[in-house]
Amino acid sequence: MAQLPSGHLAMRALKQGGVDHLFTLSGAHIFPLYDGCRYEDVRLVDVRHEQTAAFGAEGLAKLTRQPQVAAVTAGPGVTNAMSAIAAAQVGRSPLLIIGGRAPLGTWGQGSLQEIDHVPFVAPLTKFAATAETPESVAATAQDALRIAGTPQRGPTFVDVPMDVIFSPAGEETVPGWRTSEPFAVDLDEVESAAGHLRDADRPVIIGGTDVWFGGAWEALGHLAERLHAPVLLNGMGRGCLPPDHELAFQFARGAALKGADLVLAVGTPLDFRLAHGRFGEANVIHLADHPEGLAQHVELAAGVGGDLVAALTALAGAVDGDGAQRRAWVDQLRDAERAKHEDEAHLLEAEAAPIHPVRVYGELRRVLDADAVVICDGGDFVSFAGRYISSRQPGRWLDPGPYGCLGTGMGYAIAARLAHPGAQVCVLLGDGAAGFSLMDVDSLVRHNLPVVMVCGNNGIWGLEKFPMQQIYDGWDIAADLQPGLRYEEVVKALGGAGETVEKAADIGPALDRAFASGVPYLVNVLTDPTIPYPRGSSSAA
Ligand SMILES: Cc1ncc(C[n+]2csc(CCOP(=O)(O)OP(=O)(O)O)c2C)c(N)n1
Ligand SMILES: [Mg+2]
Numbered sequence: 001m002a003q004l005p006s007g008h009l010a011m012r013a014l015k016q017g018g019v020d021h022l023f024t025l026s027g028a029h030i031f032p033l034y035d036g037c038r039y040e041d042v043r044l045v046d047v048r049h050e051q052t053a054a055f056g057a058e059g060l061a062k063l064t065r066q067p068q069v070a071a072v073t074a075g076p077g078v079t080n081a082m083s084a085i086a087a088a089q090v091g092r093s094p095l096l097i098i099g100g101r102a103p104l105g106t107w108g109q110g111s112l113q114e115i116d117h118v119p120f121v122a123p124l125t126k127f128a129a130t131a132e133t134p135e136s137v138a139a140t141a142q143d144a145l146r147i148a149g150t151p152q153r154g155p156t157f158v159d160v161p162m163d164v165i166f167s168p169a170g171e172e173t174v175p176g177w178r179t180s181e182p183f184a185v186d187l188d189e190v191e192s193a194a195g196h197l198r199d200a201d202r203p204v205i206i207g208g209t210d211v212w213f214g215g216a217w218e219a220l221g222h223l224a225e226r227l228h229a230p231v232l233l234n235g236m237g238r239g240c241l242p243p244d245h246e247l248a249f250q251f252a253r254g255a256a257l258k259g260a261d262l263v264l265a266v267g268t269p270l271d272f273r274l275a276h277g278r279f280g281e282a283n284v285i286h287l288a289d290h291p292e293g294l295a296q297h298v299e300l301a302a303g304v305g306g307d308l309v310a311a312l313t314a315l316a317g318a319v320d321g322d323g324a325q326r327r328a329w330v331d332q333l334r335d336a337e338r339a340k341h342e343d344e345a346h347l348l349e350a351e352a353a354p355i356h357p358v359r360v361y362g363e364l365r366r367v368l369d370a371d372a373v374v375i376c377d378g379g380d381f382v383s384f385a386g387r388y389i390s391s392r393q394p395g396r397w398l399d400p401g402p403y404g405c406l407g408t409g410m411g412y413a414i415a416a417r418l419a420h421p422g423a424q425v426c427v428l429l430g431d432g433a434a435g436f437s438l439m440d441v442d443s444l445v446r447h448n449l450p451v452v453m454v455c456g457n458n459g460i461w462g463l464e465k466f467p468m469q470q471i472y473d474g475w476d477i478a479a480d481l482q483p484g485l486r487y488e489e490v491v492k493a494l495g496g497a498g499e500t501v502e503k504a505a506d507i508g509p510a511l512d513r514a515f516a517s518g519v520p521y522l523v524n525v526l527t528d529p530t531i532p533y534p535r536g537s538s539s540a541a
Pocket of ligand 2: 431432456459460
């Protein structure tokens, strides 16, 4: 059998597992992976910061529902990727990070960037290992990819010593891909959940990220219709029911969770976004794609841990009737939804100067297509987006997830344009958030990946400044940025385009120019720095 560098064979093994992209920032420790991309038809996406490489892969995983890969150089390459690994752990994204590693032959003798990554990466991953022989590299990479994509999904890590990754191995060391089976559902658990659902008069269904990952949105809609139960969506679950569906709710979220006698949470952890699963007197049923995903901190009326399509389909089969007993409940929430929407609709058209942040969304609602990908990176500015922008299709909304890490913007933008070459990609950036990744506009330009960036520029770390003032009686510190900064000049300098907008009436024409431009384009909207996002008790940061 022919011999090739083990790093090359790793790329062949990953390609067999469905990997078409490798995100990276150059490092000699991992050159054979790049050489492998050349021969195995994997597109190399090289960026300006490992943060962007790792979030790029994580974002692409979220958009494609497939595990994705970033390769980073030894030492600082790995440490720079740590936030994305942690985000993937907390948000359950299937992400494989391959690290370079100082040579085995001189280990302990102080090579450049010599540090043992595995002990500090292990607590953040499902699997972390060093491939210590050329023969083990392809199989270890493939195992790590499979583990990342198997529920409970999450990040995995493999590093390869430099002398090992350059060493040849036989082609027979590439094992051949096998997919993992979903976790089977226990029908007794389903029956117990169905019993509670049959009895509920005021149920609420919440669908989260794993509804999307598990391909379960039709099954979710079918169960909701069988029950005639209102549906709320979060994370990548947004868009799993079209916003104009009679059972889809957004503004009445508070009223729904307050009035419910049963909450069925599907494919989402019962975390701070859902008041840690405490909904007054309501019974809670939790559906997760693996038993380990079931909440331990809440007393569940029932829990089903296994394949979500199977669980939802079995539940829909087990609940009878036409949902007539729930019509009054749904109608009541529809009234609440309408009233709240009418209360706030004027903000979408606000003419005020300085610009009200919600006006930006009034304009975006006009120009965004049904299949647009919307990306959120920021504080208050993007919280408003969560309220006023609805996804009309599943898998088109990327927020940082429960880890809440600023700086995902450009990585996610690259991912979105790669995943959806023909769709609008709109990156919403707080001015603070923009600072974490704007240099990677260079990567967008070099790889010819046009996106529209809309910066809500209030000159402050708003989501920190306002809470600080509340805690300290109006005092705040370390929460100001330079007001009125021209972030579009950074984009222009890097080969993109953009403009600053100071009047509400100018936002719409600027967005039209941005979407027509065909280049990375930043619309820098100077917004009113005195307007906080009105937060409830379980807000997302
Ligand atoms: C990496 C990271 N650092 C700090 C924070 C804390 N944080 C959350 S929101 C926020 C302010 C964001 O400001 P900006 O992007 O300008 O949005 P605004 O709230 O002003 O609309 C900060 C600093 C974080 N979430 N992630
Ligand atoms: Mg700000």
